[in-house]
Amino acid sequence: MAGRIKEEDIALVRERARIDDVVGSYVTLKNAGGGSLKGLCPFHDEKSPSFNVTPARGFFYCFGCQEGGDVIDFIQKIDQITFAEAVETLAAKVGIQLRYDDSGAPIPKSQSNQRPRLVEAHKVAGEFYSELLFGAPEATLGRQFLDKRGFDRDAAAHFGVGFSPRGGEQLVAHLRGRGFSNSELVASGLCAEGQRGLYDRFRGRLMWPIRDASGDTIGFGARRLFDDDKIEAKYLNTPETAIYKKSKVLYGVDLARREIAKGKQAVVVEGYTDVMACHLSGVQTAVATCGTSFGEDHARVLRQLLLDHDQFRGEVIFTFDGDSAGQRAAVKAFEGDQAFAAQTYVAVEPDGLDPCDLRLQKGDAAVRELIGRRVPLYRFVLIDRLRKYDLDRADGRIDALRDAAHLVVSVRDRSKVDAFTRELAGLLGMEVDQVRTEVHRAASRPTPAARPGAADRTPVVVQTEAPPPPRQNLPSPREPRFQMEWDVLKLAMQYPALLGVAFDELDDHDFTHPWLAAVRAAMAKVGGPSQAAPGEAWVVAVRDAMGNDPAAAVVSALAVEGLRLGREPDERFARAHLARLQELTCLRRIADLKSKLQRTNPIDKADDYNRMFGELIALEQYRTELREQAISGAL
Structure with missing residues (x-):
């Protein structure tokens, strides 16, 4: 087992792994001014971006949920x-060989962190599969499958498509030869363990590498090719x-994420070949789920890439087959519509063709x-709903109205309810007032179970942002009465x-707030601002000096929050x-001294009274000097 990672290597990882690049793999970040970037927080659901990243200091902080670092x-x-594990993960990404213990010599990576090894195993497996696709005779069916769908060798290489051999143990042998242990092979999901030992999980199938937003291969999707495949699942x-x-x-998120952020559009299709067809046709914002229906977590990923919030309206476009299954999928997508601030759309080919077949038959x-x-x-769901009625x-028409009225009142954008009411009246051929009355009646019914068709619908819960619970029984250091203390520490940090x-x-x-006083003490402990190391090293030093003190929670906020100055501050x-x-501080001392003077008898305690009175005059004079300095600096 490897020992403690050397501190200089940890510092090198912080320096090489740019926080804007790392965070940007998960969240779309926009310029927020003052050297800061802003996006939707990946740690809690929010409709307005409060997640800030400051590359110059290497820190992030969310003013919504208070996560930072x-x-x-x-x-x-x-x-x-x-x-x-996090240090090892980042080191693997930026090509740093970590050193452990005190010897200074490179030694094997810690076994505690699986991610770098599992990612490496998938990378090796992906290369292995890709080579076999156009190099192995048994992969002929795989090549024919791609060719029939309009994908040539270059397309296969672009998407990393490969072929898993039929033998059952060839990948196991290949990965063992590259130094991977049996436990790593099982943990990766690439191999499984049977009575006779390890075997390849995927055999005789066309392979699509599934990558995360940063481009790391983390899994595979495998398509059945042979009729004698013992696993019947396609x-x-x-x-x-x-x-x-x-x-x-x-x-496809690795290929689409930049275009999604740039074009403010995400296209959700149903399969790997549909993603390929869309990208090759110029729709480079296409992504697909992997063996599961589109859910809340998928929506969250897209929202972070779209920078989807109330002040910005992008587009999320779902493509479905024109059959009944596709219509059911559209209804399910509509039920999750509340997850987006973006406008949601559906694109269905009248002939019922999916994007792959459409490209093959009619072109890009x-x-x-x-x-x-x-x-x-x-509108798509509404029309589908009305088709059920004569x-x-x-x-x-009355039954259709009662059913559709519930759909109208469930629309997320309340400003559009009246327009949709008029549209529904036109589709039904009824008076607008009659439809509006039924819509109002539907809005007053509180229980979803009472709605027609509610039995097969999942109620949509609209989540609102709630302030995080207080970390301990203290006022917030962000309260206006602590503003000057906060601003001074912010200057000292940045x-x-x-x-x-x-x-x-x-x-x-x-510093009257104990957390802010603790931050000041930590700064003094590491030498104060005059001895501060450049960039993020200063912030890290202050935070580390605080140890497990709960006050350390505000260090990230102090490091990333802008100064609201509109320009770079000067001395x-x-x-x-x-x-x-x-x-x-002087004003507080003056107030305390005046209170003591009022409680002191000037005759019985003349010496104390005169001393305090002289101190009061000196404090008033000092306060005047400080006021002049503050005013002159603000001009």
């Missing part, structure tokens, strides 16, 4: 692994592993036109050189803040 903390939290997927969670994975332009002809998901009969030794004159009396600005903070 450096690039190592981010990987720890997002992958739910230990500190050492498609097999990697089982759940430490790195592969099917409810959170979208096939037809696929682009399919997406261009998208219709609002709401609208030529009066009772059929621009330590501007404060320098002047910050050393401050003490705990200048005069910083000194003005120091003077204002010291003035507030």
